[in-house]
Amino acid sequence: MKRKNALLALSVACALFPLHNALAAPSQSLEQRVSELEAQLAQTKQEVQDNKEQSDTLQSIADGFQFFGYARSGLNIDQDGHGAGGGLNNIGPQMSIGSNVGAFFGRLGLEDDTYVDTNLAHSSMADNGTRSYYRVMFSEGEESENAWHDANVNIRQVYVELSDIAAFQDSEAFRGSTLWAGRRHDRENFNIEFIDSDVIYLAGTGGGIYDVKMADNWTSNFSLVANDYSDLPEGTRTPENDDMEAYTLTWNNHFGPLQVMLNGIVSKDNDNRSTTEDIADTGEHIFINYNGTSFYGLSDGWTKTGMMYGHGLGAEVKNLGQDSNLTSDASSVRFFTNGVTRLSDNWRIGPSLLTEYSKDRYAEGDEYKWAVVNVRLAQEFNPNFEIAYETTYQYLDLDNGSDSVNGSVGKLTVAPTFKMSNAGGFFERPQIRFAVTYVNWSSDFKDSYLINGIDQGMGENKETVFAIQMETWF
Amino acid sequence: MKRKNALLALSVACALFPLHNALAAPSQSLEQRVSELEAQLAQTKQEVQDNKEQSDTLQSIADGFQFFGYARSGLNIDQDGHGAGGGLNNIGPQMSIGSNVGAFFGRLGLEDDTYVDTNLAHSSMADNGTRSYYRVMFSEGEESENAWHDANVNIRQVYVELSDIAAFQDSEAFRGSTLWAGRRHDRENFNIEFIDSDVIYLAGTGGGIYDVKMADNWTSNFSLVANDYSDLPEGTRTPENDDMEAYTLTWNNHFGPLQVMLNGIVSKDNDNRSTTEDIADTGEHIFINYNGTSFYGLSDGWTKTGMMYGHGLGAEVKNLGQDSNLTSDASSVRFFTNGVTRLSDNWRIGPSLLTEYSKDRYAEGDEYKWAVVNVRLAQEFNPNFEIAYETTYQYLDLDNGSDSVNGSVGKLTVAPTFKMSNAGGFFERPQIRFAVTYVNWSSDFKDSYLINGIDQGMGENKETVFAIQMETWF
Amino acid sequence: MKRKNALLALSVACALFPLHNALAAPSQSLEQRVSELEAQLAQTKQEVQDNKEQSDTLQSIADGFQFFGYARSGLNIDQDGHGAGGGLNNIGPQMSIGSNVGAFFGRLGLEDDTYVDTNLAHSSMADNGTRSYYRVMFSEGEESENAWHDANVNIRQVYVELSDIAAFQDSEAFRGSTLWAGRRHDRENFNIEFIDSDVIYLAGTGGGIYDVKMADNWTSNFSLVANDYSDLPEGTRTPENDDMEAYTLTWNNHFGPLQVMLNGIVSKDNDNRSTTEDIADTGEHIFINYNGTSFYGLSDGWTKTGMMYGHGLGAEVKNLGQDSNLTSDASSVRFFTNGVTRLSDNWRIGPSLLTEYSKDRYAEGDEYKWAVVNVRLAQEFNPNFEIAYETTYQYLDLDNGSDSVNGSVGKLTVAPTFKMSNAGGFFERPQIRFAVTYVNWSSDFKDSYLINGIDQGMGENKETVFAIQMETWF
Structure with a gap:
């Protein structure tokens, strides 16, 4: 009986000096304690269940709402102590004499505007599993430095997507497809971040379907997207054609890393736009892109490389269906490549090349x-x-049919940059940057030069620009 | 002692092969295991409590914020291959020659605009139980198909409500009442969804109280709402009357399913608006509505049926206090009915009727x-x-005092529609629709025809319109 | 053995009549019950852990998003039965003949506009502990009473802050500092709420650092903020100076309750703005503020008391760097004090005093x-x-160089006010107010009077204004 007594003594000791459970009174038997534990655990399990239900409700609320966006805002001061935002030589990635035909520029240190995209999204799921996604995006872009400035907020995107559609689950082709309609930037648009130029920018109002499975390793997107064209000139304008629009029909294909996008554009009566030029009312466009998963096979990183060709209304090869002034003989071919990699533990590099040849674009010849x-x-x-450096060299040989100019534009920027971590490399945001930039261009580019009726002259050359800027996306 | 030994052996066995609890070491006695359980359960209970507190905090954050909205966005192409959004024959539910006096039209397949309401709301509760609700609504409506278009975002609603007011809890009449002030659409506005026409649209800036209990089965709302009127013409315009406004005083009563709304409108000096007509500076308005809980007693569903009468500034019977050009003799009477029901397992029907007689409205006679x-x-x-079908027939007999026209407008739409489920019937959203519509009107409606100084002529008749559209609310 | 038998009997009894745990079948031994408990607790602990992880994820989502704002919206009717928003005698806290030079007015009962600030914020934290904060603020101010009015939404603030910067943790000076860039209202701006006038309003686009520790009990903020100036007149306008901006460099110091802010302002070529006056292109400004933690040592409450002096472009002492028309001799000195306290259990008082002397401001003399x-x-x-009362007395002695006027403006407002609780005193929101105000001014203030080229004449005196208004912030 000694062991038993010892056990009882230990029990009493444990009960007298409860380590954690104040409810275990000295006089409780083990049996009582077990019963008490059973009761408490049952109650705790119920509480855990209640918590779980509350959390699941909160989860569905959280899943149903999303806030995300993009913003840049900053300040440019030129060597004369003025803002760098006005005038002929409007500083920025679109400052070049050829910006109007797509020749964008390294953006670092040269953005004088405040541009904001604010997205709110709502998701839901039906009992049958069908999912919906709604997104509205408020945007504003203004060069002004003032807190209160001219109102310029507009809704640049608002669309609905339906996915996991219950009625499509038996279809091999459509099971994974997403239907959409509304005003939007196409899901597959992408840009060369460093020069703030989309590679391809399909945007407007319409509808389509993503991710139709055509075969193993082949998916397609189809869409019809409209854009407004400006009114026809007096004389050819009638009640029937007074809402001029262009319609872009897209067939966009993915074969693994390879993307082949075909576009047809039509804008009825657009050939009445000019009395002097043979303006197009249709267009064709093809875009090929290869998503490389290394840096040109040389090192870790990625590349995007491709080309596009457009004819007629397709000869504005980036902004699909958004240029109404192209001639019916217009043709453009553009090549691009872009990538990022690490050079060493603490150096990164991101080169880009963009080049275009365009002919009979806005006028014959x-x-x-x-x-x-x-x-x-x-x-x-x-x-x-980190310190970011950027250098751009741009060569331009332009002939608008009456005048020709050629020369080059160059810039060099040094930008001490604050950020949260190294995790995102070139795409880590937010960043707060200080920058100094030197830009120069051929003297031939100083004077007035018209492309598509817009003066592209760059004014006095040799600019030094000091900048403070934040940029973020999330 | 055998039983005891057996028990010990079992204990040891259990300890050696712990099923779930790795902490129950072989040498642990039952006593030790119970103590360990007690300790762990106490800790678990604390964690459950901590989780609960975190969840409650998250719950109050979730309760305090709401994002909800409405949007439609789409594309109309007419038989000439152009947009259907411009010109005299501006396609849409307000395309009729009589739209200006309220004769709206079936909307399905005819909306060429992108319209968005984005609501953000904040709720809170004081320790004394008083609740507040704040709502701001950003709206934009644009016919443009372009992602970037003219900025047109404005704040259409921004108001505060106070409810469960602690100081009102002893009052039978005010206990359940809600005070409000700000810019808003009245809580009780409702529309005939199918023709995109409000039945009653009280909106503007002011304040009021909802849900005052007058007697058993009788509640009333009271409010004062202002709307801006345009400036008086030169000659009658003075520093004193240069901020012309109309004030609408509302007494809105609910007796079970019956609603009786009385409105008085006043706009001082508005009788100076015209030198040729005797313009009103006051108005009266009555609105009666019956909310049926079946489809005209014939089947499941609902109906809303009623009429309204207005005189003077009240003769614009829908948009209360928002028309400054009504004569002092103007009078209008409008009748409406609207309902939905199922015809069979997979067919639904929603008929609407809206009719008005208006006299001496903008000019005597x-x-x-x-x-x-x-x-x-x-x-x-x-x-x-589903496939939605809509047919509208509209008969109009209009006499603006100088010219009279009469005739009819008709349309037929077929709209294949994608959606999430059948749960919401006609009001299930989002929807992605394709539609083809044929619209025609009397040749007498082609030409210019002025109502209230605005040309309502419909232009060339016989239109076929193809559409893609999304619509959502949540 | 009696005890043991008794124990067994009790066990059986407990097992036969389980209080809470239905799973404890009669035939279970204590051992089995303990094992079962261990198993269930292990599972419950896992569930608690899962709940915790879900809650933490939800917490981080909740922490990452914030919605907050300010709004007022209401309605003013004057004694003539018109809106009080138009004309010379534009009712509001800026109605005085001297508002243009800062002489604001008690706001209660006199605000006829709807003004809304809607903020959305996003926070995040990197693994290294660095935190980011992003804020975008949509604002609209409109006098219109209409729900649909002229679009006027703009983004008044959009900026990024970086704080808890990992790389700064070894630096005594910068450890607690926050870097920022973008468009914003300075964090340290504050106002006299009762007259809707900022004491100091530094706003625009730029960047800076907050909370640099200079010494014990001394922290400093540094920033560079730009504001747009309007274009120079024809004749002095060149491509080089066509983006006129002013740059404000700020060194803002806190020594406990004492704040000393030094500002330098420069706007190159701004001295070319006028041919008749000697306009400044630089300015200096100093601001001293004392934050009292009692009501002038008399009772509980707080006060803010200080003065500011500015010269040249700094002579607009409130809106730093935002007035381009100041002469190079301009100088202004302003004194303010403001505080709140309780007079008794149910009476509160909040007095304010603001006074300025400004010379050679827009013209010599x-x-x-x-x-x-x-x-x-x-x-x-x-x-x-509660009932709020407000009385304003304003004395003005103005000489614009050609004409001089002097006299006074006074007002008295009584405002019955609904709110949620007494918790926030004067700053409890939301409020729904009714108000009646009497305002009067010297007859000399009726006529046209130009300050800085803007007519400040107040028109016919003696106004009675009735108001309904909501105001909220959260």
């Missing part, structure tokens, strides 16, 4: 040739600080 | 008579797909 | 002297209802 080479470098000092 | 019959049908094929 | 005394009182009747 015009001819626009240009190439942009842009290199972004970043030297990381610690997780919160 | 003018006389506007019109009636709209609209029938929406839907044939459900599966939870994600 | 001009001289503007004014003082505003404003007293807000509130009498609390219950947690949901």
